[in-house]
Amino acid sequence: MSHIYQPVMIKKLLLSEGKAHKSEIAQEILSFDSSQVEYYEKVTNNMVGRVLRSHDIVEKEKNHYTLKNYKNLSPKEIEEIIQLCETKIQEYLKKRGMAIWEHRRRNRKPISGSVRYQVLKRAYGRCELCGVSKEEKALEVDHIVPKNLGGEDSINNYQALCFTCNANKRDTDNTDFRELEGYYNTKDTTCIFCNGNFQKIFENNLAFSFLDRYPVTNFHTLIIPKRHCSTFFDLTQAELNAIYGLAQKVKEQIIAKDSSVGGFNIGFNAEEAAGQTVNHCHMHVIPRRKGDVENPIGGIRNVIAGKGQY
Template sequence: MSHIYQPLMLRILIEAGGTATIRQLAHGFLDQDESQLRYYEDRIKKMPLPVLKRRGIISHDGDLVTLNCKKLTFEQKSQVLMLCEKRMREFIMQRGIDLWGYRLIDTDPIPGSLRYRVIKESGGRCALCGATKKERPLDVDHIIPRSKGGKTEYENLQVLCSLCNQEKGNKDDTDFRNDDQPEFVPDCKFCYPNIKPRIIKGTGTMIAIKDGYPVTEGHTLVIPKRHVAEYFDLSDSERRDADSLLKYLKRKMIKKDPSITGYNIGVNCGESAGQTIFHLHYHLIPRRDGDTSDPRGGVRGVIPGKRGY
């Protein structure tokens, strides 16, 4: 990288009047380090942006982040800045250099050409849950973590989405590239390419369609984009996406139809449990008062005569 480091260092020195500390030079290098900028862009998107937005302190529109407050006076700005500085200083004093330990582990950033190769050969998808960059940020992950001696080389790199990578952490060395679970099965009725025209809503790794043979009006199916045979094969991030989509659909249903007073949510796992299409799907069945003479027992009714107790 000397072809860029040398002119960059000279430029910083000239702009500083001919003299600069190592720290000042390092700040100048950071301004030009795209990998570091992307890292902190991802960190901001994961946290603190969603936390501050949820608390109503900021608003977020595309790449633009804005404070949700009237124009502050000089005194107000000073008070807020002093409070922020105090909180930061207290936390840093408490944690010390260990605060940045997770960044100091990887002192050998992944070269851009190697990062590109790994992402390209992954098809631009998370090796665990199948998410693409459209659903959440993608990370190039060390299979054997740097904290366990893993090297920055092609054989030790895989693509994980931000959620899966966070769950994996820097202690686990599972290679998800060798997962035998196919992403799509050509003759599967619920695989993403075959069901795409029927999609009414999608959230991350999950999509929703109307049931072809509805039990009640509004009966909807929530299905993973990846070919997953049953519930117990889902990744944690897929379960979270499914939960999020089910909650969204529930809110939309009740808003559209106030007569809905309850729901059945069910998953059939295995032929003996009634599964006929072996691509996992959640049933979200809206219920209304009087839609059956005796609703007592709910899902216990899957075994005749066992609904009542």
Template sequence: MSHVYQPVMLLELLKSGGEASIEQIAKAMLLHDRSQIEYYEIRTKNMVGKVLTNNGIVDPVKLAGRIVGYRLKDISNMSAEDRSTLIGQCEGKIADYIEKRGDSIWKHRFNAKGYVPGSVRYEVLKQAKYRCELCGASAAEIALHVDHIIPRSKGGQDDLSNFQALCITCNTNKRDTDDADFRDVAKAYAHREKGCVFCEVSADRVIAENELCYAILDGFPVTPLHTLVIPKRHVSDYFDLFQPELNAMRRMLEEMRSDILNKDCSVSGFNVGINAGEAAGQTIFHCHVHLIPRRDGDMPNPRGGVRGVIPRKQSY
């Protein structure tokens, strides 16, 4: 058994005399899906509960200073007939609203271009070490979602570099401020500097790219197949990169490493280096990572590797 879904479906079929509709089975699965319950718990507390409390219709029920439920005001003064009338009015309002709005009511729960495949979800969660990439919560403690960094509605693609792992709380809170936050994020990722050689690199030099970075062969290679991995956003210092850019560049480095090894079986090692600041030798102030293939015998004594940035300190 890889998940609870199989026994839940079998349980529903057994309870239904051997046959059940897809909707019945889906509802049974929903009852066991803690991530969906948490999603609506957050909306109950942060949205619906606040509105009804502010309008004087309900009071929050608290335990140790924490809201654990809500109580309808004046419920003790209502007759059974009053409650029945109000229930009918609520059901009527729901039916009218659904008839008027249709599926658009739930568009925030739909994926614009279909679901995220399980294989993609696995890669994103594995890359994040099964922790929320914002708060660090573990998948063992809370449900993790695979989230688009740049939303589909703002042009974000279904590319591994555009996904991040977020816990249900961080993802829901981010969604609540989506319009405000991601306009600025999208602008930041789109920033280019006029006259920058890496912002204006010619398309024929690009050997690979994803949502947030690209790769080219170095114009003055230290060794054959010396490759640069470069963020698309104009940012001078490695330490100013956003976490999604770091994730995207790491994936690109792994992809380029595999590509180099497939092209040249004599490669037996790599130097991975970043010049951050003029004192460190940076001459193009658009961050870039050097992936330098190494081969046995390409220099008499390679011991010390990147320590060679200060020659007298390389050997030790």
């Protein structure tokens, strides 16, 4: 078994005389998910507990909350307050329904298991923000650009975040997304890459690839973001994901076409001092073959003469 889900479900069915509703099984699985407890602990401290403390209803000592004046309440008063709370809960549910949980499900459609697997595989099973392992903390598939701010359901817009980083993301990201819709459509009318007519090899929502017009070797390919930006350092994480995904496809296609390819030089020229001639970020994928130069040792170190061998 690859997860605790299966034994938890079997156990629940056995304890329920062989039959249980899917919601009952889900509740059982949820009871083992500490990341959900961690989420509501944060809600308790940062929202609920703070409000009740400000109204002098509860007090907090370290990780424990105490209802003030509880010892002065009679059993009848306790029962009356419980009933009042239940009434308020039902009134609120009747008024708002599932909308009260929109912060946990806004604009979301289920992410398939295969896509989730790809995202976690790409992240090597670690949170892409803090680096914690999936063995230490549950990882979630997060939209880099939030759905409610125009982010799309795309492998390029997904990242693996642990629960804590995902929950804190809203508080730490102060990017102004009001112009987001047009951001990735930014073009430069003077840029030959923005205005060129290229025969695209591969394409996704944020990038595309094409053969270099002045190839260093056969099948020398360029991968560029659709948005006009100057250098590698201007790329967003979503664009990096998009370019990385295309690089894998380009590599596989080249190897399938030419079995003599034994390696690749991959890289960016950033700024004029580093040899950049087109002011639109582009990644070179240069196939290498045994014997194409007398001594390939050092690879890209040879951009400065005499520094390749060490």
